[in-house]
Amino acid sequence: MTSMPDSGQLLRIEDLCVDFLTDRGWTTVVEGVSFDVGPGEIVGLVGESGSGKSVTSLSVLRLLPTAYARTSAGHVWYQGRDLIGMPARELRDIRGNEISMIFQEPMTSLNPAFTIGDQIAEVYRRHKGGRRRAALARAAEMLDLVGIPNAGSRVKDYPHEFSGGMRQRAMIAMALACEPRLLIADEPATALDVTVQAQIVALLSRLRDETGCGILFITHDLGLVVELADRVVVMYAGEVVEAAPALDLYDAPKHPYTAGLLNAMPQLGVRGKELPVIPGRPPEPWRMPAGCRFSPRCGHTSEECLVAAPALRTVETGRSCRCCRTGQLNLVGSS
Numbered sequence: 001m002t003s004m005p006d007s008g009q010l011l012r013i014e015d016l017c018v019d020f021l022t023d024r025g026w027t028t029v030v031e032g033v034s035f036d037v038g039p040g041e042i043v044g045l046v047g048e049s050g051s052g053k054s055v056t057s058l059s060v061l062r063l064l065p066t067a068y069a070r071t072s073a074g075h076v077w078y079q080g081r082d083l084i085g086m087p088a089r090e091l092r093d094i095r096g097n098e099i100s101m102i103f104q105e106p107m108t109s110l111n112p113a114f115t116i117g118d119q120i121a122e123v124y125r126r127h128k129g130g131r132r133r134a135a136l137a138r139a140a141e142m143l144d145l146v147g148i149p150n151a152g153s154r155v156k157d158y159p160h161e162f163s164g165g166m167r168q169r170a171m172i173a174m175a176l177a178c179e180p181r182l183l184i185a186d187e188p189a190t191a192l193d194v195t196v197q198a199q200i201v202a203l204l205s206r207l208r209d210e211t212g213c214g215i216l217f218i219t220h221d222l223g224l225v226v227e228l229a230d231r232v233v234v235m236y237a238g239e240v241v242e243a244a245p246a247l248d249l250y251d252a253p254k255h256p257y258t259a260g261l262l263n264a265m266p267q268l269g270v271r272g273k274e275l276p277v278i279p280g281r282p283p284e285p286w287r288m289p290a291g292c293r294f295s296p297r298c299g300h301t302s303e304e305c306l307v308a309a310p311a312l313r314t315v316e317t318g319r320s321c322r323c324c325r326t327g328q329l330n331l332v333g334s335s
């Protein structure tokens, strides 16, 4: 296993390429993705449905089925260790312990046959050992931390006795039980109503402050990300097209796709629906346009955009953008 010189980053995804086996053969769906998550940092990964956010995040812990998915290039460094080349046993010690994941639909991740407390306790004991009693006390402590009232008695509830929002809180409690350094949250609020979404976002922000864990927060909803994240990485058609500090991106997007997402941001109150935000649709992975992948939907396309695929370039300290016309365009932000 190779190891990278210490960059001070918690997670570094470097030139990640992921292919799927389809009826057209192996097709690249994530191509050359690179970004970092620092200790205690919240990074938002955004993009329309199908842009490769989940595939990227599942690749971090090698959770994609090897029968039809492969990481064909790149590295995923976690505190200087490459998760891609790591023996499976070593990776199992990291999963759920140092790096935890939560998903959109908590009901599919919770077992209906066991109490919430037992499930959190089980995750804790798998990594930390100890007695069942102590682990159950830990479960109650975690439920209290994520804001479940009467946590001491609610640990005995079954998943169906919790509301959707409470189940997602329970999933977060389970993810945090072993004090992970990194939490990956893939659309954790998408299935919930707007008020509960805001509560989950506030909860994640508080937990970062209290535990110091880094968070990779994945969503198609740029509005949620701007509220929560320190930095934002925007993906389109399997590639990173822009990365910037959240407020800079919000004030002054550099990529026309980011500007399109910002302009189409739904008003507060109707958020959460996956609306077609920009005219047209993202390309299919096996039919990528020549040149810039966004050019067919972009309002600023010129001849040069159709000739060569633009590289992701550093445009300012801490900002990068994949557009041939960076600096030539007058894109409007949202403030």
Ligand SMILES: Nc1ncnc2c1ncn2[C@@H]1O[C@H](COP(=O)(O)OP(=O)(O)O)[C@@H](O)[C@H]1O
Pocket: 020, 021, 022, 029, 047, 048, 049, 050, 051, 052, 053, 054, 055, 056, 285
């Ligand atoms: N099991 C699969 N087989 C083939 N292609 C897939 C599979 N899962 C996802 N993809 C493709 O990978 C791309 C990225 O998907 P995904 O990461 O789920 O997007 P996002 O999470 O951003 O909505 C899409 O083009 C999707 O069609």
Ligand SMILES: [Mg+2]
Pocket: 053, 054, 055, 186, 187
């Ligand atoms: Mg997804």
